[in-house]
Amino acid sequence: xxxxxxxxxxxxxxxxxxxxxxxxxxxxxxxxxxxxxxxxxxxxxxxxxxxxxxxxxxxxxxxxxxxxxxxxxxxxxxxxxxxxxxxxxxxxxxxxxxxxxxxxxxxxxxxxxxxxxxxxxxxxxxxxxxxxxxxxxxxxxxxxxxxxxxxxxxxxxxxxxxxxxxxxxxxxxxxxxxxxxxxxxxxxxxxxxxxxxxxxxxxxxxxxxxxxxxxxxxxxxxxxxxxxxxxxxxxxxxxxxxxxxxxxxxxxxxxxxxxxxxxxxxxxxxxxxxxxxxxxxxxxxxxxxxxxxxxxxxxxxxxxxxxxxxxxxxxxxxxxxxxxxxxxxxxxxxxxxxxxxxxxxxxxxxxxxxxxxxxxxxxxxxxxxxxxxxxxxxxxxxxxxxxxxxxxxxxxxxx
Numbered sequence: 001x002x003x004x005x006x007x008x009x010x011x012x013x014x015x016x017x018x019x020x021x022x023x024x025x026x027x028x029x030x031x032x033x034x035x036x037x038x039x040x041x042x043x044x045x046x047x048x049x050x051x052x053x054x055x056x057x058x059x060x061x062x063x064x065x066x067x068x069x070x071x072x073x074x075x076x077x078x079x080x081x082x083x084x085x086x087x088x089x090x091x092x093x094x095x096x097x098x099x100x101x102x103x104x105x106x107x108x109x110x111x112x113x114x115x116x117x118x119x120x121x122x123x124x125x126x127x128x129x130x131x132x133x134x135x136x137x138x139x140x141x142x143x144x145x146x147x148x149x150x151x152x153x154x155x156x157x158x159x160x161x162x163x164x165x166x167x168x169x170x171x172x173x174x175x176x177x178x179x180x181x182x183x184x185x186x187x188x189x190x191x192x193x194x195x196x197x198x199x200x201x202x203x204x205x206x207x208x209x210x211x212x213x214x215x216x217x218x219x220x221x222x223x224x225x226x227x228x229x230x231x232x233x234x235x236x237x238x239x240x241x242x243x244x245x246x247x248x249x250x251x252x253x254x255x256x257x258x259x260x261x262x263x264x265x266x267x268x269x270x271x272x273x274x275x276x277x278x279x280x281x282x283x284x285x286x287x288x289x290x291x292x293x294x295x296x297x298x299x300x301x302x303x304x305x306x307x308x309x310x311x312x313x314x315x316x317x318x319x320x321x322x323x324x325x326x327x328x329x330x331x332x333x334x335x336x337x338x339x340x341x342x343x344x345x346x347x348x349x350x351x352x353x354x355x356x357x358x359x360x361x362x363x364x365x366x367x368x369x370x371x372x373x374x375x376x377x378x379x380x381x382x383x384x385x386x387x388x389x390x391x392x393x394x395x396x397x398x399x
Contacts, residue, residue: 076126
């Protein structure tokens with residue numbers, strides 16, 4: 001026979017099983033985390049962002065600003081110190097808004113601006129206020145480093161703090177505060193004002209990673225449990241269906257063995273063919289193939305062809321992945337129709353992403369219908385006969 005495109009298609013070619021898909025190449029390393037894990041990690045990171053913003057704002061407004069106002073004109077360049085405070089506040093607002101919206105601030109430009117402010121404020125505070133809170137960059141600027149470098153590598157923060165310490169040490173040397181007590185005080189200032197921001201920075205990253213890992217583990221466990229439950233339910237359904245189909249086959253075989261049924265009787269032969277076709281389709285359900293519906297229909301068509309029924313099978317389009325229940329609803333009436341067919345049969349599958357239509361046309365003949373007109377549910381079922389042909393159709397639409 002020939003399809004609409006003119007390509008020759010034989011019964012052997014259309015009934016041949018589809019090739020199995022190639023195994024996907026596994027990517028090295030860890031599997032990507034599921035969306036649920038990223039959502040949990042984002043929530044954890046969001047809380048840490050808020051904490052860092054609150055600490056930086058509280059320090060800048062509650063500690064630095066009062067100290068600058070108290071020192072006033074006593075500093076070497078109070079205007080420089082005030083402008084530095086204002087620039088840092090603007091940097092904090094910009095970085096905070098970005099962080100609260102889920103983004104990241106421009107790290108390099110903000111880092112350069114903060115280091116310039118660092119040097120300017122140290123110089124503007126002067127020797128008198130070198131170790132005073134009026135020289136607010138000692139303790140407060142590191143928190144703005146944290147905001148500017150959020151989610152960047154920790155080495156970036158360490159480099160910034162090292163530059164901050166170098167600026168402070170340079171000021172200590174230039175102002176001649178090189179006595180052991182002054183050097184010890186400077187060291188403790190740098191150490192004390194750096195360790196807590198580093199701890200918050202590293203701790204936030206660690207907690208976010210841990211939250212992501214735990215959520216990914218929980219999601220994987222739930223997925224495994226769901227798959228296990230689905231597999232168990234599918235196994236139970238298959239056992240029940242196998243028992244039903246096997247019972248029909250055993251009933252026919254028992255009647256034949258007891259002599260209560262005549263093998264030459266067309267009705268008995270139809271019952272036997274139908275039972276065999278349903279068993280074969282049930283076995284085909286568990287095969288791992290790209291197009292499960294076509295595979296199951298080919299299994300039924302192959303059995304009918306082996307019993308001497310010429311069959312044309314035409315498939316147009318690729319069926320989407322369908323649950324077993326939908327495939328059964330589409331295939332079962334056609335399987336019954338093939339078992340009762342005489343002379344010839346034409347099986348057509350027209351598929352799209354949102355609809356699948358399966359039709360069977362066979363010559364009409366004496367005898368009862370093997371299928372009945374149905375409706376409702378996810379699969380529509382139609383059956384007609386006019387004395388010349390029998391037409392059976394099943395249709396599924398995505399809702």
